[in-house]
Amino acid sequence: MIGSGPSPLPIGGPRRSLLADCMAELAACGFADARRAILTLLSDISAGAASGSRKRAAAARRRPGLSLVPELTGPLSELDVAIRKARGSPSALGSVAEAAFLAAEGMAEQGAQVTGRCFLDAAISLQPEEPRYVHAVAVNERRHGRHAEAARCFTHAAWLGHRARRPRDVAAALLGLAATVQEQEHHAHAARLLGVAARYARLRSAPDAEADALLALGELRHTLGYVDEARGYFTDAVYAYAGNRAGIVRAGLVITRCWLQEREFVGCAKLAQTILPHLSDSITRMTVAARLARASAAIDCECWFEEAWGATFRFMGQSAGRATAEALLDLARAAGTYGMWTRAFVAAEGALERARSVGDPVLLGQAARIMAVASLPVIPHDAAREVFPDLPEELDEPGAGCSDELVLKPHTEPLFTAFAASLQARDSARG
DSSP, X not given: OOSSOOSOOOOOSOOGGGHHHHHHHHHHTTOGGGHHHXXXXXXXXXXXXXXXXXXXXXXXXXXXXXXXXXXXXXXXXXXXXXXXXXTTOGXXXXXXXXXXXXXXXXXXXXXXXXXXXXXXXXXXXXXXXXXXXXXXXXXXXXXXXXXXXXXXXXXXXXXXXXXXXXHHXXXXXXXXXXXXXXXXXXXXXXXXXXXXXXXXXXXTTOHHHHHHHHHHHHHHHHHTTOHHHHHHHHHHXXXXXXXXXXXXXXXXXXXXXXXXXXXXXXXXXXXXXXXXXXXXXXXXXXXXXXXXXXXXXXXXXXXXXXXXXXXXXXXXXXXXXXXXXXXXXXXXXXXXXXXXXXXXXXXXXXXXXXXXXXTOHHHHHHHHHHHHHXXXXXXXXXXXXXXXXXXXXXXXXXXXXXXXXXXXOGGGHHHHHHHHHHHHHHHHHHX
16 A cells, blocks of 8 residues: 555646636635735746746736735735745745645635635645645545545555655555545454554654554544443553643543543543643633533533533634534533533524534434423423433432542543653653
C-alpha cells in the first residue's frame, strides 16, 4: 500500500465553470462584498503564481481589500501576500500553495464548500505531492459518500507521506482510510489498517501518530463490543500522548463518550472534571460539560449537574451545528433522568432546530422522540427509559450522590493513572 505510488490524482487548478457556483455560494454565505477579491485570488493562482506577467501585476493592484470578511481576512490576506512575493520566483510557490490550502480550510469552515475546493485544487496544482493537500481531498470525498475515490486519495496521501518520510502524515492517511472502509462495514480491514498505522509510527519514533492510531483502534473495538480490549488501547494511547494537550483532550472526548454508552457514569463524570480545566476551545468545553451534566444526573449528583448545565450554555453561546445539537441532546437526557420534563423538552427543542439546520435525520429523530415523551401528561417509567437511557432500571434504585469520594471501578483506574501522568508531563514541559 505504501511501497509504490498509485496513479496520479486527476486534480487541476480552479475551473472556469465553477466560478459562477463560487460567486453564488459566497453570496449565500454572506460574503458578497468579498466575492471579487476571492475570485481574483483564484484567478491569480490559476494563471500561475510565478508568471510575473504585467496582467497579473495589474490585477493585483486592482485587488479590493479583504477586511470586509473578518472570518476570512487572515487566510486570504496571507494568500494575497504570498502571491505578491512569489511573482517571478518559482521557489516561493510552496508558500502560495500553503496559503491557498489555509484559505481552503477557512472557506470550508464558513460553509463555502465549492469555493474551498477551488482553493484546495489550486494548492494541489502548485504542489501535487504534498500529502496534507491530498489528504484534504480524501476527507472531502469521504464526506460526500464517494468511498472509492476517498480510499484512493487516502492511499495516495499515505504513499506521499512515506516517500517524504513524514510518519504522522502516513498515520493520518491510514486512519482516514480505516474510517472509510469502516463506514462500509469492513471492520476487520479497518482494524488491520489501524494496527499497521500504530506499528509504522512506533518504528519511526512518532508517538503522537502512534497514539492517534491506538485511540482510533480502541474506539473501533469498543464499537464492536470488545470493551476490555478497547480500554487497553485507550490506556496506551493516553500514555503515548504525554505532553500533547490536543491529543489528551481528543482521548478524553472519545473515552467520555464511550463511558456514557457503557453506563460507566462515575468514571465519565470524574474524567470530564479532570480534563475540563485543560480545555480552551469553547465547543469542546461545551461538549465535555454536557457529558458531565448527563453523567452527574445518572449518579444523582445534583450539584455537579446544575453546575455543568449552566457551563454548557455559557460555552455554547449562539453556536449552531452538529456538536451543539449533540450537547443539547445530552442536556435533555440529563434533565429527563431527573424528571425535569420541561427542561428536557426545551433542550430537545433546541437540539431539533440545530439538527434541522445541518440536515441530520438521526439527531432530528432523537430530539423529536424526547420532545414527544417529555410532553406527555403522565410519563410511565418504561416509556421514559426508551428515550432517557440513563434512567435506573428500577425507580427506587439509588444513585451515588454528590461526593468527592466517588469510587472508581477497578477497570477504570489504569486510565485515570494514564491521564494523570500525561497531564503532569504536559505541565512539566510548560514549566
